[in-house]
Amino acid sequence: MAMIRVPGFRFAGVACGIKKSKKKDLALIVCERPATAAAIFTTNRFKAAPVLLGMKRMKQGKIQAAVVNSGNANACTGARGMRDAEATCREAGRLLGIDPELVFPSSTGIIGVPLPMENLRDGVRKAVENLAPDNFIQAAEATQTTDKFTKVASAIFRVHGKKMTVAGMAKGAGMIAPNMATMLAYLLTDAAVAPRLLRAALKRTAGKTFNCTTVDGDTSTNDTALLLASGVAENPPIQAGSRQAASFERALFKVMKKLAIKLVEDGEGATKVAEIQVEGAKSSAEAKKVAFAVANSQLVKTAFYGSDPNFGRILAAVGYSGVPINPEKVTLAFDDVLVARGGVGLRSKEREAAKVLARRSFTVKIHLGQGTESASVWTSDLSHDYVRINSAYRT
Amino acid sequence: MAMIRVPGFRFAGVACGIKKSKKKDLALIVCERPATAAAIFTTNRFKAAPVLLGMKRMKQGKIQAAVVNSGNANACTGARGMRDAEATCREAGRLLGIDPELVFPSSTGIIGVPLPMENLRDGVRKAVENLAPDNFIQAAEATQTTDKFTKVASAIFRVHGKKMTVAGMAKGAGMIAPNMATMLAYLLTDAAVAPRLLRAALKRTAGKTFNCTTVDGDTSTNDTALLLASGVAENPPIQAGSRQAASFERALFKVMKKLAIKLVEDGEGATKVAEIQVEGAKSSAEAKKVAFAVANSQLVKTAFYGSDPNFGRILAAVGYSGVPINPEKVTLAFDDVLVARGGVGLRSKEREAAKVLARRSFTVKIHLGQGTESASVWTSDLSHDYVRINSAYRT
Numbered sequence: 104m105a106m107i108r109v110p111g112f113r114f115a116g117v118a119c120g121i122k123k124s125k126k127k128d129l130a131l132i133v134c135e136r137p138a139t140a141a142a143i144f145t146t147n148r149f150k151a152a153p154v155l156l157g158m159k160r161m162k163q164g165k166i167q168a169a170v171v172n173s174g175n176a177n178a179c180t181g182a183r184g185m186r187d188a189e190a191t192c193r194e195a196g197r198l199l200g201i202d203p204e205l206v207f208p209s210s211t212g213i214i215g216v217p218l219p220m221e222n223l224r225d226g227v228r229k230a231v232e233n234l235a236p237d238n239f240i241q242a243a244e245a246t247q248t249t250d251k252f253t254k255v256a257s258a259i260f261r262v263h264g265k266k267m268t269v270a271g272m273a274k275g276a277g278m279i280a281p282n283m284a285t286m287l288a289y290l291l292t293d294a295a296v297a298p299r300l301l302r303a304a305l306k307r308t309a310g311k312t313f314n315c316t317t318v319d320g321d322t323s324t325n326d327t328a329l330l331l332a333s334g335v336a337e338n339p340p341i342q343a344g345s346r347q348a349a350s351f352e353r354a355l356f357k358v359m360k361k362l363a364i365k366l367v368e369d370g371e372g373a374t375k376v377a378e379i380q381v382e383g384a385k386s387s388a389e390a391k392k393v394a395f396a397v398a399n400s401q402l403v404k405t406a407f408y409g410s411d412p413n414f415g416r417i418l419a420a421v422g423y424s425g426v427p428i429n430p431e432k433v434t435l436a437f438d439d440v441l442v443a444r445g446g447v448g449l450r451s452k453e454r455e456a457a458k459v460l461a462r463r464s465f466t467v468k469i470h471l472g473q474g475t476e477s478a479s480v481w482t483s484d485l486s487h488d489y490v491r492i493n494s495a496y497r498t
Numbered sequence: 499m500a501m502i503r504v505p506g507f508r509f510a511g512v513a514c515g516i517k518k519s520k521k522k523d524l525a526l527i528v529c530e531r532p533a534t535a536a537a538i539f540t541t542n543r544f545k546a547a548p549v550l551l552g553m554k555r556m557k558q559g560k561i562q563a564a565v566v567n568s569g570n571a572n573a574c575t576g577a578r579g580m581r582d583a584e585a586t587c588r589e590a591g592r593l594l595g596i597d598p599e600l601v602f603p604s605s606t607g608i609i610g611v612p613l614p615m616e617n618l619r620d621g622v623r624k625a626v627e628n629l630a631p632d633n634f635i636q637a638a639e640a641t642q643t644t645d646k647f648t649k650v651a652s653a654i655f656r657v658h659g660k661k662m663t664v665a666g667m668a669k670g671a672g673m674i675a676p677n678m679a680t681m682l683a684y685l686l687t688d689a690a691v692a693p694r695l696l697r698a699a700l701k702r703t704a705g706k707t708f709n710c711t712t713v714d715g716d717t718s719t720n721d722t723a724l725l726l727a728s729g730v731a732e733n734p735p736i737q738a739g740s741r742q743a744a745s746f747e748r749a750l751f752k753v754m755k756k757l758a759i760k761l762v763e764d765g766e767g768a769t770k771v772a773e774i775q776v777e778g779a780k781s782s783a784e785a786k787k788v789a790f791a792v793a794n795s796q797l798v799k800t801a802f803y804g805s806d807p808n809f810g811r812i813l814a815a816v817g818y819s820g821v822p823i824n825p826e827k828v829t830l831a832f833d834d835v836l837v838a839r840g841g842v843g844l845r846s847k848e849r850e851a852a853k854v855l856a857r858r859s860f861t862v863k864i865h866l867g868q869g870t871e872s873a874s875v876w877t878s879d880l881s882h883d884y885v886r887i888n889s890a891y892r893t
Contacts, residue, residue, distance in 0.1 A: 149817035149825045149841060179810055181842040214810025215843030319796040321811070322818040401714040401796065401880075402888055409889030415574055415609025416716070422544030423717040430544045446544060447576040448610030485796075486889075490882050493797055494804030 107239040107257050107270045110293040111135050111335030114238035116245030119226025121174035121212070121219055127245035129226030130171040131195070132289055133234055137205055138331040139295070139340075140166035141302040143309050145326035152177045152184030153208040154325055156192070160207050164298050166331055167205035169289060170195045170227060171246050173274070177210040177218050178324040187218040194224050198231040209287050209327050211248055211274065243272035246287055249492070250274050251369050256361035260294075260354035262338045262347045267294040269354045273362040275369075288313065288328040288362060294351060295334030300343040304352045305330045312359040315391070315480045317398045318370035319489075330355075367481045372489030376464045377407055382477040383470040389426045390478035393469065396424035397480075404485035412456030414442045421469060432472030438465050502634040502652050502665045505688040506530050506730030509633035511640030514621025516569035516607070516614055522640035524621030525566040526590070527684055528629055532600055533726040534690070534735075535561035536697040538704050540721035547572045547579035548603040549720055551587070555602050559693050561726055562600035564684060565590045565622060566641050568669070572605040572613050573719040582613040589619050593626040604682050604722050606669065607643055638667035641682055644887070645669050646764050651756035655689075655749035657733045657742045662689040664749045668757040670764075683708065683723040683757060689746060690729030695738040699747045700725045707754040710786070710875045712793050713765035714884070725750075762876045767884030771859045772802055777872040778865040784821045785873035788864065791819030792875075799880035807851030809837045816864060827867030833860050 113133050121128040142161050144154050160166065170191055177184045188208045196203030210218070233241075243253050257270035268291075275286030290305075309328060334340070341347040367376050379398045384390035397403055400420040406413040414435055421428060430446035437459040440452050459465050508528050516523040537556050539549050555561065565586055572579045583603045591598030605613070628636075638648050652665035663686075670681030685700075700723065708723060729735070736742045762771050774793045779785035792798055795815040801808040809830055816823060825841035832854040837847050854860050 147814060147817040148823050149813050176810075179813055179838065179841060179843050181840065214808075214814075215838075215845060321795055321797045321814065324810075324814050324817060400716055401884075402716045405885055405888035408885065411889065413609075415571075415719070418544050418574055419542060419609075419716065419719050422542040422719060428543050443574065443610075445576065446574060448574050450610060485885060487882055487885050489796075490800055490803065490880060490885055493800035494806065494881075 106237060107255055108236050109268050109270045109291045111333035112291055113234040113236050114242035115230040115233040115235070116238060116241030116243070117226055117229040117233055119229060120222045121172055127241065128172055128174045129230055130242040130245035131227070131230035131234065132169040132242060133199060134167050134331060134333045135335065136333065137165040137167045138333045139298050139301055140164060141305040141330045143305060143328050145323055147322050147324050149179065149324045151210060151325045152180060152188040153210045154327060156185065156188045156208055157327060160204065163204065165205060166207045166329070167201050168195055168199055169207040169209065169329060171209040171287065172223060172226065173246050173248050174212040175210060175216060175218050176212045176214050176325050179215040180217055183217055187220055190220060191223050191227065194227045198228060207329060209325070211246065211287055211325055214324065239270065239272070246272065246274040248274065249371060254362055254365040254369065256358045258354040258357045260350040262294060262336070262341065262350065265336065265338065267336050268292060269358050271358045271362050273366055275366050286313065286323065286326045286366060290328065290330040290355065290358065292332050293336045294332055295336060295338050295340040296332040296351060297340045297342050300341060300348055301330060301332055303343065304355055308352065308356050308359050311356065312363040315478070316363045316367050317395065317480065317482050318367060318373070364481055367483050370483030371492045372486040373483030374486055375407060375462070375484050377482050378466040379469070379480045379482060380466050380477065381469045381471065383472045383474060384476045385474040387476045387478050390476050391480065393421055393424045393426050393428070393471065394478050394480035396420045397467065397469070398482035401485055404482065407460060407484035408486045410457050410460040412437060412442060412453055412460055414448050417467065418443060418446065428471050429473065434470045434472070436468040501632060502650055503631050504663050504665045504686045506728035507686055508629040508631050509637035510625040510628040510630070511633060511636030511638070512621055512624040512628055514624060515617045516567055522636065523567055523569045524625050525637040525640035526622070526625035526629065527564040527637060528594060529562050529726060529728045530730065531728065532560040532562045533728045534693050534696055535559055536700040536725045538700060538723050540718055542717050542719050544574065544719045546605060546720045547575060547583040548605045549722060551580065551583045552602055552604065552722060555599065558599065560600060561602045561724070562596050563590055563594055564602045564604065564724060566604040566682065567618060567621065568641055568643050569607040570605060570611055570613050571607045571609050571720050574610040575612050578612055582615055585615060586618050586622065589622045593623060602724060604720070606641065606682055606720055609719065634665065634667070641667065641669040643669065644766065649757055649760040649764065651753045653749040653752040655745040657689060657736065657745065660731065660733065662731050663687060664753050666753045666757050668761055670761050681708065681718065681721045681761060685723065685725040685750065685753065687727050688731045689727055690731060690733050690735040691727040691746060692735045692737050695736060695743055696725060696727055698738065699750055703747065703751050703754050706751065707758040710873070711758045711762050712790065712875065712877050713762060713768070759876055762878050765878030766887045767881040768878030769881055770802060770857065770879050772877050773861040774864070774875045774877060775861050775872070776864045776866065778867045778869060779871045780869040782871045782873050785871050786875065788816055788819045788821050788823070788866065789873050789875035791815045792862065792864070793877035796880055799877065802855060802879035803881045805852050805855040807832060807837060807848055807855055809843050812862065813838060813841065823866050824868065829865045829867070831863040
């Protein structure tokens with residue numbers, strides 16, 4: 104894996120015994136100065152303690168450090184959970200010599216068990232000792248739960264001729280893994296970005312990337328994406344509407360899309376990734392609604408697993424999406440193989456269509472014939488392994 | 499299986515080669531006179547030809563015969579599909595000597611393949627020859643696709659001291675089975691019932707039974723429930739608001755609830771049935787919304803399969819249901835074992851809770867602490883067999 108560096112940031116990923124496996128379970132991301140920050144959080148009404156505390160932290164708009172533990176979600180842990188999240192930030196702030204209000208907490212892992220605070224404190228101490236600009240990958244590893252591979256991405260963009268970086272790490276393999284929870288993402292840039300643009304860019308880009316993925320349709324209690332702009336590039340802050348803003352947002356999109364697709368690829372039990380592309384919709388919201396109905400259908404996802412070009416299941420999902428489509432205008436293709444036109448199946452293409460679905464990744468193209476708007480959603484197949492992973496009694 | 503008879507009705511179930519397995523695939527239900535009829539249909543925008551024709555038939559409110567084929571859904575078959583559905587009704591009408599407009603069609607099975615009309619005609623002819631009051635079960639068998647067992651139920655109620663019957667048959671094992679489609683139900687009574695009451699009773703009762711079940715959350719293109727009141731009991735038609743109406747509706751509820759639970763029991767790959775009971779909601783609509791979020795969660799259903807008392811997944815589903823719940827007021831129990839209170843898990847009960855989930859059927863009790871309304875939804879677990887059945891390439 105290529106080395107990733109983001110000027111102004113240091114990283115650490117250490118093991119402190121929260122995971123019984125002895126794998127890395129505590130990550131620390133530290134900026135040399137308070138960074139301009141934007142964040143998005145789970146819409147779940149059950150929010151884990153670190154999410155509630157993170158939301159509070161965002162009010163001042165500056166963050167200097169993120170401390171992330173894996174192996175325990177600190178969710179459904181009541182008042183004690185909040186005290187533990189606060190204590191973790193306090194400890195990190197003390198050891199880093201910064202205000203604890205500038206420390207952003209995240210947790211992912213088992214739900215309903217109090218954080219083992221002694222391990223946490225030990226981990227924070229070790230992580231502070233290990234901070235280095237080259238430890239990006241180690242930090243990413245320490246955020247993982249059931250992930251099968253480490254998900255990082257970076258992109259370069261130019262501001263007034265000067266190269267700047269956006270880099271990101273993400274973890275997550277089911278929206279909620281076996282007893283683990285969550286998608287977490289940390290996005291970092293050395294550019295100076297106006298706070299308002301930073302927030303808007305994160306929200307807009309998440310709507311086209313992270314919020315367009317599904318493994319099992321379950322929304323976790325801990326989902327968090329944090330975007331930090333250190334400004335150590337010393338450019339005049341990028342303002343909304345400028346050419347620089349467009350470059351920055353393109354780079355951010357590139358990184359977040361890569362991470363989003365990697366999250367689906369690493370979906371629990373996933374053997375393939377499908378892009379559900381809906382075109383010809385009256386609005387992009389309707390296109391997305393249709394795409395999600397297809398992407399979340401258990402019957403569609405099992406058909407993907409079996410490489411079964413079962414267009415009837417896809418048309419049925421389009422039909423129950425809640426969007427007032429006209430069946431007679433719907434066409435459906437797997438990559439470039441047309442399988443239904445005017446809502447009627449073309450069974451002669453079945454063999455060709457099955458070949459497409461046997462690929463590791465493919466696009467399901469749905470045209471509604473009602474307008475000019477579109478949306479894409481990425482989903483995985485539903486395999487025996489998904490059931491195996493998720494039905495195993497927690498140990 | 500007990501013999502079921504409904505005065506005024508004759509039945510047949512025959513094999514005519516639509517199914518390669520040579521199993522029964524054509525059912526006929528005939529009333530000795532035009533019966534008062536009510537029906538509900540799939541809300542899917544892709545409606546199979548027989549559904550579209552059945553909806554048309556309901557305009558006059560009288561039905562004398564229902565012809566049902568299994569093995570082919572006649573869905574996504576375009577204009578030809580509609581012609582075939584009409585021809586089937588015409589043939590049945592001709593052989594029975596009744597107006598084809600009084601014949602109600604249904605189909606269930608593979609999607610996107612034209613009906614083999616020669617087999618259909620042959621089947622209708624055979625069925626007409628085999629009509630008998632005692633062939634209720636045979637007719638039920640002929641409607642089945644991937645069903646593992648035959649689902650019938652009946653109940654007695656009294657009108658002015660006279661015994662009357664409501665009986666029903668239902669088929670379905672996934673909302674859409676492998677390439678089969680559909681839940682179909684036929685409900686019959688010898689009572690005379692005012693048309694308006696009949697329609698209202700079916701709609702209300704379906705809202706508490708058939709529409710409170712889920713196997714995979716997928717809504718088929720063919721779902722149909724038909725309720726016929728022959729009136730051969732010669733009572734003055736039961737009117738809305740009367741004591742007789744209440745007796746009739748209780749009996750109908752009993753039959754439809756039994757059939758609904760049997761549908762879930764026979765859910766593809768199901769090893770257990772869970773009732774998701776939500777109480778303490780502000781409205782029954784909100785209670786149902788929360789119950790369905792839990793009942794359709796892949797993570798909850800795999801946990802049921804593994805007998806894993808993973809309360810975190812259930813609370814997470816409650817949290818993302820879209821209903822503005824207050825986490826601190828939520829309690830959760832498996833049968834009588836309390837596992838979470840105030841949104842916080844009670845892990846000491848884990849062993850006892852696992853024992854409940856190992857049962858063939860159990861109730862998940864969720865109290866929202868916000869009001870006095872409630873709802874129940876029945877769901878199956880998500881097993882290896884579900885994936886096996888639904889990922890197998892169609893043969």
